[in-house]
Structures are given as C-alpha cells and as structure tokens.
Amino acid sequence: MITIVTGGTRGIGAGITRALVADGHVVIASYVRDHSAAAALADELEAVRVVQADATTAEGLDALFRPLRRAGEPADIAGVVTWLFGPEASYITATTIRVTGGM
Template sequence: MTRPLTLVTGGTRGIGAAVALRLAAEGHDLVLGFRQDAGAAEECRLAVGDAGAGCHVVRADVSRPDGVDQLFARAAEVGRVTGVVNNAGATLHVGPLADTPVDVVEETVRLNLTGALLVARAAVRTMARSRGGAGGVLVNISSGAATLGSPGEYVQYAAAKAGVDALTLGLAQEVAADGVRVVGVAPGIVETRIHADAGEPGRVDRVGPLVPLGRAGRPAEVAEAVAWLMGDAASYVTGTTLRVAGGR
C-alpha cells in the first residue's frame, strides 16, 4: 500500500517535530514546513529519515499566502497529501495586552489565526474529493489558552487560538461530505522553546507545577493525540478539539 503523505507546518521544532517523528513511526512520509531555524530543520529531517520515513523540509512563511502556496506546491511534487497538521504558531510576547506593541498583536494574529485559516483553506483544496483529492485529515493545533484567556500573559494569542477552535468546528461541518475530517488538539503548558522565544525561558518552571497533574506536558504526549486523531481509530471523530493540558 502507498504510504500516507502528511504535511506539518512548523514541523521541525517542539510539538511539530514530535508529531513528525510519531507519524513517521506510524508509516507516514512527511513534508515539514519551517520559517527560520534551518539547523533544527535539518536535524529533524535526519531524525525522521532515521525513523524510516521519507522527509522533505521546506522553508515557508505560512502567515503569508505565497508561503502557503509554496509549501503546498512542494508537497504536491512529492505526492498526494492525505493529512495536514496545522501547527505553526508562537506567542511572540509575554505581558498585558495594553503593554503589547501593536505590531506584535498584529503579527500574533496573522501567524496563529490568519496563517491557520490559509493553511486550512489550502488543505481542503488539496484533499477534498470534489477537487480531485483523496480525502484526508486536517489537525489544527490550538491551545488551552483559547478557553483560559491568558490574562496578563498573551490575551492576543488566546484570542487567535479561540478562532482556531471555531475554524475546526465550522470547517469540519463544511467538508465532512467531501472526505475530509477536521479535528483539533489544544495543548496546555508544554516543554518547548516557545516560552524562551517569547522572552520568558522560565515559564515552564513557573506554570508547570500549577497544573493539576503537577507538571508541564511533553511534546511527545501531544504528538500521541495527533497521531490518534489522524488514524482509523478516530474515523468517527470530526469537528472537535481534544485538550491535552494536564487538567487545566
């Protein structure tokens, strides 16, 4: 049988890299998008290859329409895409909304919501049976912040991720008859570089113990949820977002 081909945005670091490795173990070949860290992209490509999967990495800014077009065009050259993990995102800043620069607010929404919408649009155009696709699964990576609001930290990020939850719900109903399932995963605090990149490297140590399970999550734990949602065991699941947040 042909190996499934899955595209993962933000697929070479953190949760995205863990998803890539988990799907490789499930027999997927991968196309991984990244924006800046070429070193991490090459490291991830080699790791996925060592796991026995075909892997292509593509530098593309998915917050821009041309970046999305470039990424999906490269994936089409590799093969027929049957899965998309809409993962690219960042908080970019930590602090009250009133103290967050306007350009940071705009970039946060553009990356985490506009980018997610553009990727979802391209995923449907690629996988929908009425458009010549083979059907498939779109997994949108949201955040526990979408329902908590993240006061004093990144309200703009939480608002954008709440939009991603609405995207999952509405788009799932829109494309269900076209062979595409749309689901979401909402991680809580997870041990990745997203916090250091936003200016607070100690956030995991600060927030992790406040979670009911008493610790931050690991990227591999989120990847397990993604892999399950993409598999046949979840064939009757669509339009819902699975929270992986330690009870918070």
C-alpha cells in the same frame, strides 16, 4: 500517506512529525527561521521533507504545497485503498476521494 505539519521541525511540531513518521507517513514539515533544526530533523528521519515556508502568507502556502505537485505513484493510491479497507474508514459511504497530490 503524505502529511503536512506546519512548524513541524521543533518542539511539539517535531514530536508530531516523529509520531506520524513512526506511523508510516511521509511528512512535509515547514519551518520559518531555524534551518539547523529543520536540517537535523531531515537527517534523522528519512521520510521527512522540510520546507522553509511561513504558512501565514500566500507565498508560504504555495511553497508548502509545491512538493505535492507531482505525478502520482502506485504507492500513493495503495495507501488510500489500504486505509479505506481499514477500521478507520468503516463509517465512510458513497463518497469520492480525490488522490491528486495537489495538482
């Protein structure tokens, strides 16, 4: 599963990023100014992609979601299917889940 964490490279955001990676997520973590902290987190966690983006601007949001615009892979679909068969999705019925990667 791919998860976006704004401000995800320092402090509480970095803690959330680490917890999500430990739970099996690939995380796109944004930062605005502190490139060294972002680079250190990316070096620490293989499943983290850091993006310099200010989520309060249209340009920043575009930069933040740009990494998702790619062709899907079998693992992308498998993650959704696995989740649907798990207890977290036990109350979901009659819906369409679009796995588009932001395209």
